[in-house]
Amino acid sequence: MIWPDWDTLASWLELMLAGLVVTLKLSFLTTVLTIILGSLSALGAVSTSRTVRIISRVYVDLFRSVPILALMIIFYFGFGPWLSEWGIDTFTLALAALSLSSGAYLSEVYRGAIQSVPRSQWRAAESLGLGHFAILRFAVIPQVIPPLVPLTLNAVISIVKNSSLASLITVNELTLSGTMAVSLSFMPMQVYLLLGAMYAAIILPLIFAAGRLERWVNRRYGLVSARLKPTMAMRTYASAAGLGRRDR
Amino acid sequence: MQGTIARRHRRLAAGITALALALALVGCSAGTPAPTNSEPAAEMDFDVAQDGFLTIATYGSNPPVNIDNPDGTLGGIEGDLLNSFAEKYGLQVKLQPTTFASMILEVQQGRADMGLFVYWTEERAQTLYYSSALLKVPAVVFTEKGFDYEGPDSLAGEKIGVIVGQVWAELMQKELGEDALLFQSQPQAAQALLNGQIKGYVTGLTQMFNAPLSEHQDEIDAHELVDGDWNMPESVLQNTGYNVVSCENSALATALDEHLQEMIDSGTWEETFSALPDEFTVDETVPPTQGC
Numbered sequence: 001m002i003w004p005d006w007d008t009l010a011s012w013l014e015l016m017l018a019g020l021v022v023t024l025k026l027s028f029l030t031t032v033l034t035i036i037l038g039s040l041s042a043l044g045a046v047s048t049s050r051t052v053r054i055i056s057r058v059y060v061d062l063f064r065s066v067p068i069l070a071l072m073i074i075f076y077f078g079f080g081p082w083l084s085e086w087g088i089d090t091f092t093l094a095l096a097a098l099s100l101s102s103g104a105y106l107s108e109v110y111r112g113a114i115q116s117v118p119r120s121q122w123r124a125a126e127s128l129g130l131g132h133f134a135i136l137r138f139a140v141i142p143q144v145i146p147p148l149v150p151l152t153l154n155a156v157i158s159i160v161k162n163s164s165l166a167s168l169i170t171v172n173e174l175t176l177s178g179t180m181a182v183s184l185s186f187m188p189m190q191v192y193l194l195l196g197a198m199y200a201a202i203i204l205p206l207i208f209a210a211g212r213l214e215r216w217v218n219r220r221y222g223l224v225s226a227r228l229k230p231t232m233a234m235r236t237y238a239s240a241a242g243l244g245r246r247d248r
Numbered sequence: 249m250q251g252t253i254a255r256r257h258r259r260l261a262a263g264i265t266a267l268a269l270a271l272a273l274v275g276c277s278a279g280t281p282a283p284t285n286s287e288p289a290a291e292m293d294f295d296v297a298q299d300g301f302l303t304i305a306t307y308g309s310n311p312p313v314n315i316d317n318p319d320g321t322l323g324g325i326e327g328d329l330l331n332s333f334a335e336k337y338g339l340q341v342k343l344q345p346t347t348f349a350s351m352i353l354e355v356q357q358g359r360a361d362m363g364l365f366v367y368w369t370e371e372r373a374q375t376l377y378y379s380s381a382l383l384k385v386p387a388v389v390f391t392e393k394g395f396d397y398e399g400p401d402s403l404a405g406e407k408i409g410v411i412v413g414q415v416w417a418e419l420m421q422k423e424l425g426e427d428a429l430l431f432q433s434q435p436q437a438a439q440a441l442l443n444g445q446i447k448g449y450v451t452g453l454t455q456m457f458n459a460p461l462s463e464h465q466d467e468i469d470a471h472e473l474v475d476g477d478w479n480m481p482e483s484v485l486q487n488t489g490y491n492v493v494s495c496e497n498s499a500l501a502t503a504l505d506e507h508l509q510e511m512i513d514s515g516t517w518e519e520t521f522s523a524l525p526d527e528f529t530v531d532e533t534v535p536p537t538q539g540c
Contacts, residue, residue, distance in 0.1 A: 077436070080443040090429065090445075170429040170440075176412070180421070180430065183349040183413035186356060186375040 004190055012181040012191060019177025020198055026091065026173060027160045027202075030098040034159060035152065037103025042110030048132050056107070063104035069165045071097040076169040094166035098159060106155050113144040113151075147217050153210035157203055164199075174198060289338025294500035297361050302339040304330065305360035307348040308434055311457040312524055313365045313383055313489060316343055325382065326364055326491075328520050333507045347432045349413030352376065355494055362500065365489035367415050373539030376492040379501040380508055381536070384488045384529045385452040387416065387480075388470040390441055390461065397471050400478050406447035409437040415484045416450045423478045435460060442467065450478075452487060453527055488530065495540035508533065 004012070044056030063071070075083070075093045083093065117140050125135040167176035178195035182188045297303045304322065309315045315323035322330055322341050334341045344360050354360040356375050368378060389408070391397050405427065410417040412430045420428040429446055431437035438461045441449045455461055456470055475482050493500045511517040512533065521530075 076445075077439055077443070080440065080445050084443065084445040168432060170409075170431055172426070172430060176430055179349055179412055180417065182353070184371060184418055186352065186371065188353055188357075 002187065002190075004185065004187060008185055008187075012185070012194060015177045015181050016174060016194065016198060019172060019174040022091075022172055023160070023163050023174040024202070026095060026098070026163045026166060026171065027156070029095055030102060030159045030163065031156050033095065033099035034102040034106055034155065037099060038106030038110050038155075041103060041107035042114060043136065045107065045111040046114050046136075060104045060107050063100045064108075066101070068097060068101045068162050069168065071101055072165060072169050090166075090170050094163075094169060094171045098162060098166070102155060102159050102162070105158075106152065109151050109155070110144075110148060113148050114140055117143055146221055150210045150214035150217060153206055153213060157206050157210070160199070160202055160206070290336050292337050292503075294503055295361075295497050296339065296500075297358055298342070300338075300340060301342040302330065302334040302337075302362065303342045303344055303360045305344045305346055305351040305354040305363045307346060307351045307364075309458050310365055310452075310454045311462070312528070313385075313454055316345065325520050325524070328516075329382075329504075329508060329511065330362075330491075332511070333504055336507060337503075347413070348411050348434075349432075352413065352492070355492055358494055358496070361493060361497070362504075363492045366492045367484075367487040367489060368536040369415060370539065372492070373537065375495065375540075377495050377498040377501050377538060377540050378535050379491040379493070380505045380533045381488045381490055381530050382533075383524075384486055384531065385454055386527060387450065387473045387485050387487060388453050388456075389473060389477075390438075390449040390451070390455070390468050390470050391447060392441065392444070393467050393469055395447070395469065397469065403448045407445070408448040408450060409440055409446040410450050411437060414451065415487065416480070419480050419484065420450055420478060434458060488536070490536065498538075498540065501535070505535065 041056045041059055044052045045060070047053050047056070066074075072094060075097050076090065114136075121139060122135060125139040130138065163173055164175035166173050167179065170176075172180075174195065178191050182191045185191065306314060306316055306322075309324075311324055313324050314326035317323055320343055321327070322343060331341055344354060346354055351360075351363045352366065352372065352375075355363040363376070365382065366372065366376065366378075389397070389400075389403070391403075396402060407427055407429050408420060408424060409429045409431050410420045411434060412432055417428075417430060421430070429437075429440070431440065434451065434455055435458075437446070437449050437451070438455065438458075440446045442460060442464055449455075450473070453470060453472075456465065456468075461468060473480060473485050475485060477485075491501070491504065508517065517533075
């Protein structure tokens with residue numbers, strides 16, 4: 001394998017570091033929006049309102065059924081003429097496609113965690129006169145957040161990897177800048193190895209952090225989203241409702 | 249001059265469409281598998297990626313140079329040249345569609361025998377072996393019809409599309425930064441122009457005759473690039489296209505050049521070439537400086 005000279009390597013790095021910045025920016029913003037969308041949708045899925053539950057279900061099923069790449073192409077080339085008139089650029093389109101799709105997946109994870117809280121705890125909170133939102137806020141959500149942290153980190157890893165699809169709608173992120181470097185130097189193996197190393201540099205720390213968090217959560221709370229340990233608040237609600245340990 | 253070019257294109261459109269159709273039909277008939285005559289196939293002194301096939305990487309139709317027919321056959325002047333070349337050696341032409349950037353890699357790595365209509369650059373010449381010159385094509389910027397184009401300044405601050413890997417991509421990216429949008433394929437860039445998502449699209453004039461622009465010629469104008477536009481060197485304003493093979497298989501390019509010379513000597517090539525519009529010329533049917 002021929003190794004590039006320093007000038008060539010510097011030109012690759014110049015291109016790819018610019019792409020890396022775009023990838024990080026896209027991944028960060030997507031993560032924020034994904035968590036917001038996933039949370040809202042999950043809360044919608046357990047809502048007392050049938051309409052809200054249906055809206056949430058439609059969103060999740062719709063965006064889980066369309067591949068992210070297809071979604072980006074639909075947004076860019078399908079709705080392109082109208083969206084460009086509103087001044088929406090390709091970065092925003094990629095952000096929207098990634099967030100909507102990832103949000104739908106994360107929503108199911110969050111909904112599963114919320115629904116894994118035993119019904120007895122909901123009933124205990126209800127017996128204290130708490131409404132739906134108060135139960136979620138004071139009883140359910142505090143329990144499910146810790147085990148969801150490592151799962152959310154795993155979603156972030158997927159988001160970083162999926163961000164490379166934005167290259168196909170001209171977002172000049174890391175993969176596209178790597179392709180550009182290949183088209184200038186014709187050293188695909190070397191450039192793509194560098195590209196892989198850059199992705200690994202982002203993702204490996206996330207994998208490490210997710211693993212550590214998962215172990216910590218398992219030690220602290222038991223198996224993630226399966227054996228959720230009741231909080232102090234829940235124990236209080238349970239004993240006030242006269243529920244036994246098995247009911248908890 | 250730019251207005252003149254735009255007017256000439258309208259007159260040319262009907263002619264080149266008819267020519268493309270005729271060449272495609274020739275390509276269809278010539279692209280059928282295996283030699284049909286009783287003459288024995290010539291002995292090959294070059295390698296092919298797949299036995300019995302001349303595998304050709306293509307980044308889509310580029311009329312009148314190459315027309316990738318839906319049935320997998322090759323038309324255009326490349327069809328005239330390569331179908332008869334393949335037939336001479338008892339091979340069947342097999343198209344391998346890909347993107348422009350990947351086409352060069354397919355050839356470099358030996359997954360395809362030949363790449364179609366590639367411009368010469370010093371970097372490319374170090375990794376590809378060039379056949380003889382086929383055609384010279386002017387570089388243009390396409391804009392929507394009615395756009396008041398008076399040079400690059402009139403597109404300042406607007407998004408301009410280029411194709412990854414083409415000679416203009418790096419130059420435009422350096423010049424325009426984020427305003428240069430890198431597309432993977434010609435139809436994507438052309439569609440974005442028609443959608444109004446980009447205000448300009450820098451490429452070769454041949455794309456005027458390729459879908460989707462060929463279907464919307466009354467909605468676009470082509471403005472020929474001149475020396476100094478976006479600080480482009482003169483070398484990328486009039487680009488000669490060549491077929492390319494891998495450096496390890498230069499014998500294939502040599503055999504193709506010999507076949508082309510036979511077509512020139514028999515008058516077949518001149519017949520094909522004379523039917524092309526005036527915009528498409530060639531200085532000399534010779535290979536460029538090889539860098540392998």
